[in-house]
Amino acid sequence: xxxxxxxxxxxxxxxxxxxxxxxxxxxxxxxxxxxxxxxxxxxxxxxxxxxxxxxxxxxxxxxxxxxxxxxxxxxxxxxxxxxxxxxxxxxxxxxxxxxxxxxxxxxxxxxxxxxxxxxxxxxxxxxxxx
Numbered sequence: 001x002x003x004x005x006x007x008x009x010x011x012x013x014x015x016x017x018x019x020x021x022x023x024x025x026x027x028x029x030x031x032x033x034x035x036x037x038x039x040x041x042x043x044x045x046x047x048x049x050x051x052x053x054x055x056x057x058x059x060x061x062x063x064x065x066x067x068x069x070x071x072x073x074x075x076x077x078x079x080x081x082x083x084x085x086x087x088x089x090x091x092x093x094x095x096x097x098x099x100x101x102x103x104x105x106x107x108x109x110x111x112x113x114x115x116x117x118x119x120x121x122x123x124x125x126x127x128x129x130x
Contacts, residue, residue, distance in 0.1 A: 022122065022123055023071075023073065023074035023077070023122070024074075025118045025121070025122075026066070026071045026074035026075060026078070026115075026118045026119060026122050027074040027075070027077045027078040027081070028078065028118075029078070029111070029114050029115040029117075029118040029119075030066075030074065030075040030076075030077070030078025030079060030082075030115060031078035031079075031081050031082050032078075032111050032114070032115075033059060033062075033078075033108075033111040033112055033114075033115045034078065034079060034082040034086075035082065035091065035111075036104075036107045036108040036110075036111035036112075037055070037056070037059065037108055037111075038086065038091045039091060039092055039093075039094055039104055039107065039108070040052060040055070040094065040104040040105055040107065040108040042091065042092075042093045042094045042104075043094035043095075043096075043100060043101045043104050043105075044094070044096050044101075045101065046094070046101065046104070046105075051105055055105070055108050055109065055112060058112055059112060059115075062075075062112060062115055062116055062119060063075055065116075065119055066119045066122075069119060069122065070122065070123075071118075071119045071122040074122070075115075075119075
């Protein structure tokens with residue numbers, strides 16, 4: 001009885017919602033960009049087209065920017081989570097057709113735009129390297 005009173009006493013209960021980490025938006029954006037890439041890559045003709053190569057190059061540039069700006073670890077965590085999840089559940093597949101292709105490409109571009117914004121907003125954890 002005493003232990004319940006202590007746990008329920010003021011200051012002991014965790015009434016406040018946990019605050020998300022400052023890395024969370026970058027981690028999520030990294031995860032979503034990989035999900036969008038995989039969805040776009042599943043579109044018929046995407047693998048042979050220039051659009052996928054161009055966006056993949058842009059993605060790599062963003063990862064390098066993240067590494068230089070101190071946001072590399074959250075991006076890597078998002079990649080880790082995507083690797084674990086995609087291994088155990090098949091990703092959604094893109095339908096055939098030009099409209100589905102354009103929508104998937106727009107989704108991938110948008111996910112990369114969000115990743116770029118989250119990297120830019122991320123507070124640096126350490127001093128940049130010379």
